[in-house]
Amino acid sequence: MIALEDVAIAYGLGARTLVVVRDLTLSIAEGEAVGLVGESGSGKSTVLRAIAGLVPQAAGRITLAGREVRRQRTTAERKMVQMVFQDPYGSLHPNQTVDQILALPIAIHRLDRGEARIAQVLAEVGLGREHRYRYPHQLSGGQRQRVAIARALILEPRILLLDEPTSALDVSVQAEILNLLVRLRRDHGLTMLMVSHDLAVIAHLCERIGVMNHGRLLEITTATAMAHNQVSHDYTRQLLRSNAGFDRSGLALA
Numbered sequence: 001m002i003a004l005e006d007v008a009i010a011y012g013l014g015a016r017t018l019v020v021v022r023d024l025t026l027s028i029a030e031g032e033a034v035g036l037v038g039e040s041g042s043g044k045s046t047v048l049r050a051i052a053g054l055v056p057q058a059a060g061r062i063t064l065a066g067r068e069v070r071r072q073r074t075t076a077e078r079k080m081v082q083m084v085f086q087d088p089y090g091s092l093h094p095n096q097t098v099d100q101i102l103a104l105p106i107a108i109h110r111l112d113r114g115e116a117r118i119a120q121v122l123a124e125v126g127l128g129r130e131h132r133y134r135y136p137h138q139l140s141g142g143q144r145q146r147v148a149i150a151r152a153l154i155l156e157p158r159i160l161l162l163d164e165p166t167s168a169l170d171v172s173v174q175a176e177i178l179n180l181l182v183r184l185r186r187d188h189g190l191t192m193l194m195v196s197h198d199l200a201v202i203a204h205l206c207e208r209i210g211v212m213n214h215g216r217l218l219e220i221t222t223a224t225a226m227a228h229n230q231v232s233h234d235y236t237r238q239l240l241r242s243n244a245g246f247d248r249s250g251l252a253l254a
């Protein structure tokens with residue numbers, strides 16, 4: 001569903017060009033969930049942005065659902081890949097009700113049955129009719145993230161890119177949102193790529209985990225291998241140590 005081959009991603013133009021991701025090769029099967037971990041600034045969000053078509057790749061190939069995509073995405077390609085960000089407060093327009101937030105992608109993509117789609121997607125993310133005409137500030141953090149997930153889902157994407165989707169939430173709410181993602185993945189056969197600095201969060205959703213460091217994918221391992229400290233790179237071991245308690249919380253969540 002997602003294939004990256006020797007991808008490099010850079011910001012800026014001319015002499016100011018800064019390559020922040022290089023030699024990235026990664027493929028993700030349909031319905032699979034893969035996590036990306038690594039310290040801040042290692043290029044995780046940049047990888048998601050490139051897959052979503054928000055930044056161009058400087059080199060290499062990106063293939064989605066078997067077709068190579070260019071920076072200029074077609075409408076169908078844009079619809080296929082949706083993204084959820086860390087901060088639902090920042091990503092939702094403060095002056096729009098939930099209804100308006102969800103109606104916008106329907107209008108942009110000229111989808112039919114708008115009314116039915118909004119009602120259905122709200123139910124799917126666990127929001128009631130009473131939430132539909134509220135503004136973001138009238139919702140809790142968890143409810144706001146549910147709205148952001150609903151907005152992504154309403155276009156019926158095949159790929160969901162999640163950038164620290166639970167980092168801004170309380171621990172109990174984190175688990176609710178994670179469980180929602182697990183269910184949505186199963187019910188829709190969604191392919192997911194999730195960034196998180198919390199290995200326990202990643203292990204709850206993802207079978208495979210990619211470790212990034214300074215713009216490179218150091219290794220791809222599994223949640224199980226990580227929980228048992230069976231990793232090949234020193235850097236990954238270091239990361240495991242800095243996530244002290246991963247074994248415990250990872251197993252508790254799994």
Ligand code: ADP
Nearest residue numbers: 011012020038039040041042043044045046047
């Ligand atoms: P991560 O998500 O792993 O914290 P990012 O992908 O956000 O890392 O950033 C990777 C590198 O790219 C960092 O050095 C960051 O400063 C740089 N970077 C991110 N966004 C931009 C941008 N819009 N313009 C220039 N540099 C950027």
Ligand code: MG
Nearest residue numbers: 044045046163
């Ligand atoms: Mg980031």
